[in-house]
Amino acid sequence: MSQANDQARVQERIEFSRTRLAEVDHQLSNPDVASDLERLRDLGRERATLARIVETADELTRLKAELEGASELASQADDAEMRELAAAESRELESRIVPLEAQVRELLMPADPLDDRAAVVEIRAGTGGDEAGLFAGDLLRMYRRLAETAGWSVELVGLSEGIPGSVKDVTMIVRGAGAFGQLRNESGVHRVQRVPETESQGRIHTSAASVAVLPEAEEVDLEIDPSDLRIDVFRSSGPGGQSVNTTDSAVRIKHLPTGIEVSCQDEKSQLKNKAKAMKVLRSRLLDQMIAKQEAERARDRRLQIGTGDRSAKIRTYNYPQNRVTDHRIGLTLYRLGEVMDGDLEEILSALRMARNKERLESDDA
Numbered sequence: 001m002s003q004a005n006d007q008a009r010v011q012e013r014i015e016f017s018r019t020r021l022a023e024v025d026h027q028l029s030n031p032d033v034a035s036d037l038e039r040l041r042d043l044g045r046e047r048a049t050l051a052r053i054v055e056t057a058d059e060l061t062r063l064k065a066e067l068e069g070a071s072e073l074a075s076q077a078d079d080a081e082m083r084e085l086a087a088a089e090s091r092e093l094e095s096r097i098v099p100l101e102a103q104v105r106e107l108l109m110p111a112d113p114l115d116d117r118a119a120v121v122e123i124r125a126g127t128g129g130d131e132a133g134l135f136a137g138d139l140l141r142m143y144r145r146l147a148e149t150a151g152w153s154v155e156l157v158g159l160s161e162g163i164p165g166s167v168k169d170v171t172m173i174v175r176g177a178g179a180f181g182q183l184r185n186e187s188g189v190h191r192v193q194r195v196p197e198t199e200s201q202g203r204i205h206t207s208a209a210s211v212a213v214l215p216e217a218e219e220v221d222l223e224i225d226p227s228d229l230r231i232d233v234f235r236s237s238g239p240g241g242q243s244v245n246t247t248d249s250a251v252r253i254k255h256l257p258t259g260i261e262v263s264c265q266d267e268k269s270q271l272k273n274k275a276k277a278m279k280v281l282r283s284r285l286l287d288q289m290i291a292k293q294e295a296e297r298a299r300d301r302r303l304q305i306g307t308g309d310r311s312a313k314i315r316t317y318n319y320p321q322n323r324v325t326d327h328r329i330g331l332t333l334y335r336l337g338e339v340m341d342g343d344l345e346e347i348l349s350a351l352r353m354a355r356n357k358e359r360l361e362s363d364d365a
Contacts, residue, residue, distance in 0.1 A: 006357070013108045014057045021050040053107045060100045067093040102349070105356045114290075115181025118216035120283040124169040125162070126189065128207025133166030135192040135317075136209040138340060140170055143183075145342025152176030157276050158264050171264075171280055173216060180215045185351040187213045188314030195320070204320060208313075215290070217282035222289070224282065230254045233270060253277045260284050315347075329354045 024047045027033050033040055067090060074086035123139050125132040147154050153175045160168040174183065191208045199205065232252045250265035251273040262284065264277040316325045317336060324339050324347070325332045331350050333339065339347070 010105065010108065014053065014104070017050050017053040017057075017108070021047065021054055024050060049107075053104070056100065056104050056107060060097065060104055063093055063097050063100065067097065102353045102356075106352065109356050112181065114215040115184075116178055117180045118173050118175040119180040119183045120157075120171065120173050120214040120216055120280055121183065121186075122169070122171045122212040122214070123167065124210050125167060126208035126210055128192075128205065130163050130166055130198075131192075131196045131205055132207040132209055133162040133168055134196075135190075135207050136167040136170070137165050138192075139190060139209055139211065140167055140172075142340050142342055142344075143172075143174070143186075146344055147174050147176070147179075147342075149342055150176060150179075150182070152179050156266055157280055158266055171262075173279070175216075180213070181352075182348055183213045184215075185213075185348070185355065186211050186314075188312050191313055191316045193316065193318045193320070212287075214283040214287035216279065217286035222282065222285055224255070224285070228256050230256060231274070249273060251277050253281055255281060255285065258285065258288065260288075326351070 024043055028040070028043055028047065033043065070086045070090040070093060074083050074090055077083045077086060121143060123136050123143075125136040128135070144154055155173040155175065157171040157173060159170045162168050189208050189210050191206060193204055193206050195202055196205050230253070232254075233248045234250045234252065235248055249268055249270045250263065251270060252261065252263040253274070254261045260281060262277045262281045264273040264280070266276065267273045314326065314328055316323075316327070317340070318325070319336060322334050322336045323332060324336050326347055329350055331347060333346060335343075
């Protein structure tokens with residue numbers, strides 16, 4: 001879609017929202033609607049959404065008009081000081097317009113019912129030996145810090161550790177408003193470039209870890225035939241208290257038709273471990289189904305954001321250059337320390353913008 005067509009599509013949706021807002025206001029003034037509490041509530045919610053779209057779009061239009069005037073003054077004013085002031089005003093207006101345009105796009109997108117679900121996050125060390133395990137541990141800390149900042153809770157389902165500070169694989173459930181919607185684009189291969197502590201020659205090593213983010217599935221999403229499951233119990237290993245290591249409390253569940261296997265040993269109770277493992281299994285099956293549908297819709301699109309393709313390298317963390325690069329959208333930031341401490345907002349926001357643009361293009365196809 002060309003930029004002109006893209007802008008026309010956005011404007012068309014804004015005008016539709018404006019028209020629909022007038023229709024909703026007319027319906028709300030109807031006495032029959034006022035006596036129907038359920039209808040009144042639904043229309044009230046729709047009006048709030050539409051009003052926000054229209055108000056944001058009107059503010060964007062106002063700022064663009066101001067920018068046009070300031071730009072004209074900056075290029076045509078006879079007084080040098082006036083031109084400089086107008087140029088500064090233009091830069092300030094542009095800095096306000098860019099995020100507002102993104103906000104309008106986001107408001108225009110139909111809400112994805114999965115976005116407010118909890119996110120099942122799986123991190124696995126990849127190529128790179130112990131250094132890959134240490135990087136997986138760093139990613140675990142990064143997402144935990146992000147969750148803490150966002151006010152989300154983190155429930156550990158399973159953790160397999162390597163050398164001190166390293167993680168072989170970990171599964172956790174992140175709960176909170178918009179958790180899956182915020183984290184869904186983190187799925188893929190994350191690559192790190194740095195000098196390991198054990199490297200005596202100061203050579204930079206490249207290691208990797210994979211991240212999978214799945215929407216937590218509910219029982220109504222899909223039905224699992226018990227005969228399709230093979231359930232094994234075994235003795236837990238690792239931390240968790242004395243009784244954890246002396247009883248067969250750990251549970252491994254394999255879904256025979258797909259070969260998907262999940263294990264959990266975080267709890268002392270076999271029943272609790274089984275319940276947690278079933279949650280993850282159900283989420284993986286739902287994710288597989290969604291990924292297949294999205295991959296079909298996105299086959300001819302460029303970015304393939306959110307299609308569930310875990311094999312692609314999505315991001316590189318370069319420690320010597322203090323650089324983070326997301327390869328899907330070409331975004332590079334030179335503040336690696338802040339990102340690894342959980343400050344992912346700029347990256348996540350840019351990914352949401354790209355995803356919304358794709359959804360808009362898909363609807364226009």
